[in-house]
Structures are given as structure tokens and as C-alpha cells.
Amino acid sequence: MNQLIDVGVIGGGPAGLNAALVLGRARKSVMVIDEGRPRNRVTRESHGFLTRDGISPSEFRRIAMEQIHAYPSVQFVEDQVVTITGTDGDFHITTAQGMTYRSKKLLFAVGMKDLPLEINGLSDVYGKSAFVCPYCDGWELRDQPLVLIVKGARALHLAKTISGWTNRFTICSDGPDELTGEQREELKLHSVPVFHSPIERIVSTEGMVQHVLLTDGTIIPCTGIIFAPKLITGSDLPQSLGCQLTKTGTVIVDEFGKTNVPGVYSAGDAATERYQVITAASLGSLAAVGINSELIAESWNSKG
Template sequence: MDKDNVKRFDVAIIGGGPAGLNAALVLGRARRSVVVIDEGKPRNRVTRETHGFVTRDGISPGEFRAVAIEQIRAYPAVTFAPDTATEVSGADGAFRIVTAGGEAYEAKKLLFAVGKKDGPLNIDGLAEVYGRSAFVCPYCDGWELRDQPLVVIVSGEGAMHMAKTLAGWTSRYAICTNGPDGLTDEQREELAKRHIPLFDAPIERIESKEGIVEHVVLQDGQRVACSGIFFAPTLQAGSDLPRSLGCELTEAGSLVINEFGGTNVPGVFGAGDAASIKYQAVMAAAMGSLAAVGINMELLQEAWDKA
């Protein structure tokens, strides 16, 4: 590739969700040249609304991104590249990113805001209700399902956590563990004491109408009526590029970062769902802001030391 065609920036942000966009906003206002490389396939695109984000409550993910990009365009040093980053190489001060579209970028600092990706939804009928009446976070979507009959699909300690959490929104819910429940006798007694039904038969399918769940059908023939579902998704790292650079990851596939988003690889930062298990838009945006400050601080210090 002709080196003269390489576009050079202070910072390359891979991922254009709340974390990447907020980082771009802060860096743009700090007068940094930034490229945001994003394929336009966020994990939350299946949902209708974003919640828990003050001034943005109820906005659709698509509108959220459109408003953010419009506001960021007020800072001309920020460039948006609708593309997929496929290769990353180099080191602090001279990273190189190549995209599926054949573009090449160089940047002094690199921010991974690549989020997470859903693994296969291995329950028949779950894909049809995901984002419409089946969700993963009560803090994001519990209000809309308040006081309704719900099913929680999760086992083990996750079942106990969700049982306690969901009680803030409704008292009408059952737990379907889709196989062995992974609970202790004491935990089962806790659920029974609170009249929380527990079903450990594998799930046959989810029945719904126009995206609204009606029954969770178990392989033993039982049908659990409900109008909403919360479930524990199987998540994967949003990209293998951080690993290719040697970034440290947790068992859950999250980047290990410091308070300003820095990873173990000098010049490489992480933010949002890529570096957290708290999957809320407002938290991702806040992490993006902190990472942007961390990146700008490093660039300022480097310039200061060279003077």
C-alpha cells in the first residue's frame, strides 16, 4: 500500500458506540485529530429504546448515534470512517490500522471501543423476541415490564442475583434455568419461601406474537405464561484486534484497564462494553470520556517532554 495514501491522526478509535462517540467528542474538543472507524453494527441495534441516560432516555439507538455524530461534526478534527478495522500493528506513537475497505490509518494512540458481540441465541424463538420483549438488563428495560408476569432464564448464582434484582420491578416472575439449576438446597429454599417458581426442565421453545412473548414451553410439557423475559446472554469479545496487540483480557473477554482506560500495552486504551461487564450506555459513554482524558494527558505530557 502506498505510504502516501496513509491518513495520519493523533488518535484512532475503533468502535462508534456510546464509548467511542463520547471519546471522539472529548478529544475533538481537546483539538486532537481523531478517526472513528466503525462498521455500524452495534449490539444494541436490536433494541427499540435506550434508557437510563439523562436527556437521552427513550431515544432509539439509531437516533442516539445520529445525534451524537451531528454534534461531533462541529469539531472538524474528527473524521468518521464507516468501515471495519481488520489489522492493527505498530507501537505507542505509531500504530497502523488497515480496514476491510483497503484504507490505512496511522495514529499515535489507539482506543478500542469495540463492545461485545452476542453469541448464538440457542433457544428456539428467543431471537424473535430479543430487544422487543426479551432483555438482559432490568435497569435498562425493567420499567417497561413493571408489574408484569416475567420469566428469568438463568441458572446458578446468576439466578439468585436476578431473583433479588427483578423484585424491584415486579413480584410476578418465575425462574427457568434451562437445565440443572446449579443452586444449593438453601438457595432453593430461599426462592420457595418467597413463592418464586423454579423450573429446571430444558426449554423447548419460546412462543410469541409480533415480538411479544406469550409462553416459555419446557421439554417436560409445562408452559410458563409471561409477557417478558430477562436472560443472561452469551457474550464474545467485539473484536480480536486487542488480543493481537497483546492486550490483557479477563476470562469474560473484557480488556483490563486502569482508571483512565489504559491497557497493559503502552498507547492502547479501552472503554465501554469492551472493558466492562456493566452494559449500560451511560456507563460506556462515561468510560469513553475518561479514556479520552487519559489519551489527551499522555499526548500533552509527551509534547511537554519534547519541548
């Protein structure tokens, strides 16, 4: 494909889709390239998004794409981007299927990816009775006995947070807890049990957790789990183009998603550690405004 489009959007999650919507309405030509394997595909319901509370991720995408199709300048391609070359004004995007697309601007909405779940039985309950975000799923777990699989400063933070939904929870650090003495005392003050023994397995029935079994034989009954996932960036492409990253792999952007590389933007989970659907969508919208403003300015100035 030799046609030069305005924006190549890499990733079709909430950030990429909302960006495509805003750009389509701004009469910009857009190509959304997504391989169709979203991180939240194991999730039954998404929460906290006004008018879409409780919707499944697949239905969310279906509705979004149906609405975006009203804007003919937006196209969708199910493929994986493997390389990007070129510079601001003419980027060359090559996919796994051997296709090449050209775009003036780039938006990376590549999200994050979960590393393999190492705890025996966790994959069986992930998205059914084990979750990663209290704000997304805390309501469904309210007043229930929970196990928090987390360690270090994040353990204290998660304990404080989950206490808004239930006071019946136990911390399993799955090995050394990495807490400071002060943090242990604070958890003890609030009667939060902390178990250091490694987890042998999570016992469940049809995805619903029954208990957590530790290697020392301890059994911790629970009906839900909150755990801290291990994540990596959804794509190395931003870094390959020279985008600056934080220590955790998040792309560094300004308030409108602009990176340090001219013509390159990023939004959604790839550009923030606030992993919520509504946050990703809003960042996609802001990035689209930033991109559109840049394109308009370039067109305006070229005629001056």
C-alpha cells in the same frame, strides 16, 4: 493514508463516540472506524441516560455524530478493522476495504457481541419483549408476569434485582439449574418457582411473548422475559496487541482506560461488565481524558 493522526478509535458506540467528542473538543485529530453493526441494533429504546431516556440507539448515534461534526478534527469511517501493527506513537490500522491509517494512540471501544440465541423463538422477541438488563427495561415490565432464563448464582442475583419491579416472576434454567442447596432454599423462601426442564420454544405474536413452553409440556404464561446473554468480546484485536484480559474477555484497564500496552486504551463494554449506555459513554469520556493527557505530556516534554 500516510498522515499520522492523534487517535484511532475502533468502534463507534457510546464509548467511542463520547471519546471522539472529548478529543475533538481537545483539538486532537481523531479517526473513528466502525462497521455500523451495533450490538443494540435490535433494541427499540435505550433508557437511563439523562436527557435521552427512551431514545432509539440509531437516533442516539445520529444526534451524537451530528454534534461531533462541529469539530472538524474528527473523521468517521464505516469499515471494519482487521489488523493493527506498530507501536505507541505510530500504529498502523488496516481495514477490510484495504485502507490503512496511522495513529499515535489507540482506543478500543469494540464492545461485546452476542453469541447466537440457541433457544427457539428467543430471537423473535429479543429487544421487543425479551431483555437482558432490568435497569434498562425493568420499568416497562413493572408488575408484569416475567420469565427469567438464567441459572446458577446469576439466577439468585437476577431474582433479587427484578423483585424491585415485579414479584410475578418464574425462573427457567433451561436444564440443570446449577444452584447450590442454600440458593434453592433462598428462592423457595421467597416463593420463586424454578423449572429445570429445557425450553422447547418461546411462543410470541409480533415480537410480544405469550408463553414459554418447556419440553415436559409445561406452559408458563408471561408478558416479558429477562435472560442472561452469552457474550464474546467484540474484537480479538486488543488481545492480538498483547492487552491483558479478564477470564470473561474484558480488557483490563486503569481508571482512565489505559491498558498494559503503551499507547493503547479501551472503554465501554469492552472494558467493563456494567453494560449500560451511560456507563459506556462515561468510560469513553474518561479514556479520552487519559489519552489527551498523555499526548499533551509527550508534546510538552519534547520541547523541554
